[in-house]
Amino acid sequence: MPRRQESPxxxxxxxxxxxxxxxxxxxxxxxxxxxxxxxxxxxxxxEFGVSRVVARETLKILASLDIVDIAQGRRVVxxxxxxxxxxxxxxxxxxxxxxxxxxxxxxxxxxxxxxPELAAMAAAGATGATLGRLKGExxxxxxxxxxPDAYLEVDHEFHMEICRAADNRILDRIMYSARxxxxxxxxxxxxxxxxxxxxxxxxxxxxxALVARDPEGAxxxxxxxLSNNYSTLLAEQRSKR
Numbered sequence: 001m002p003r004r005q006e007s008p009x010x011x012x013x014x015x016x017x018x019x020x021x022x023x024x025x026x027x028x029x030x031x032x033x034x035x036x037x038x039x040x041x042x043x044x045x046x047e048f049g050v051s052r053v054v055a056r057e058t059l060k061i062l063a064s065l066d067i068v069d070i071a072q073g074r075r076v077v078x079x080x081x082x083x084x085x086x087x088x089x090x091x092x093x094x095x096x097x098x099x100x101x102x103x104x105x106x107x108x109x110x111x112x113x114x115x116p117e118l119a120a121m122a123a124a125g126a127t128g129a130t131l132g133r134l135k136g137e138x139x140x141x142x143x144x145x146x147x148p149d150a151y152l153e154v155d156h157e158f159h160m161e162i163c164r165a166a167d168n169r170i171l172d173r174i175m176y177s178a179r180x181x182x183x184x185x186x187x188x189x190x191x192x193x194x195x196x197x198x199x200x201x202x203x204x205x206x207x208x209a210l211v212a213r214d215p216e217g218a219x220x221x222x223x224x225x226l227s228n229n230y231s232t233l234l235a236e237q238r239s240k241r
Contacts, residue, residue: 017057018090020048024058025067025094028078038068038076065091089180100184101237107181108230112223114171115159119206119222120215122165130165131211134158138200138207145196152186158203189232202228
């Protein structure tokens with residue numbers, strides 16, 4: 001069974017260490033912490049009035065996101081921002097809008113590198129069962145064009161089905177790990193007038209190329225779809241400035 005992603009509208013109950021980690025991350029991004037130096041366990045405990053256990057867990061969360069380095073007997077240091085774990089849904093949630101907008105553009109660059117080739121690989125190797133599932137997703141898209149949130153989930157599954165058809169576990173994990181950014185990107189592009197109707201038609205072109213076992217056609221159809229998405233993304237971002 002394909003994994004279901006967390007509903008973006010789900011109530012999120014954050015533990016105290018996560019809340020403190022979010023606050024510190026935002027402070028780092030805004031320049032409120034001296035470059036290269038992260039607060040110690042003791043400093044976190046004193047500033048936020050939390051136990052040393054909570055402070056320790058806060059630093060572990062930041063370290064798990066590659067935001068800080070923790071070494072025994074040395075001070076905690078902030079890692080270069082380019083090395084942070086931008087595929088983490090927690091980090092995306094904490095970042096300011098302008099940085100998320102930049103990440104969505106970088107995600108597009110990544111998708112253009114990967115997904116046309118995945119579509120070509122799927123055209124060569126997709127089974128009848130895979131094509132049947134893709135047809136089912138395509139039919140659901142057509143029925144959900146008035147429901148952007150439900151459409152988003154089906155859209156994601158369509159692309160993941162193509163990825164699975166390529167039968168490459170590393171690429172599958174890369175695509176799956178980027179799902180949170182992909183969801184954020186689709187939320188922007190789905191707001192465009194007639195955006196979902198256009199997207200359904202573009203997914204249909206990709207599907208027809210897969211059915212025809214046409215790798216070059218699938219590659220080109222996926223590239224057109226991503227290019228149109230990117231144009232829509234930029235237009236929507238500009239409209240909100």
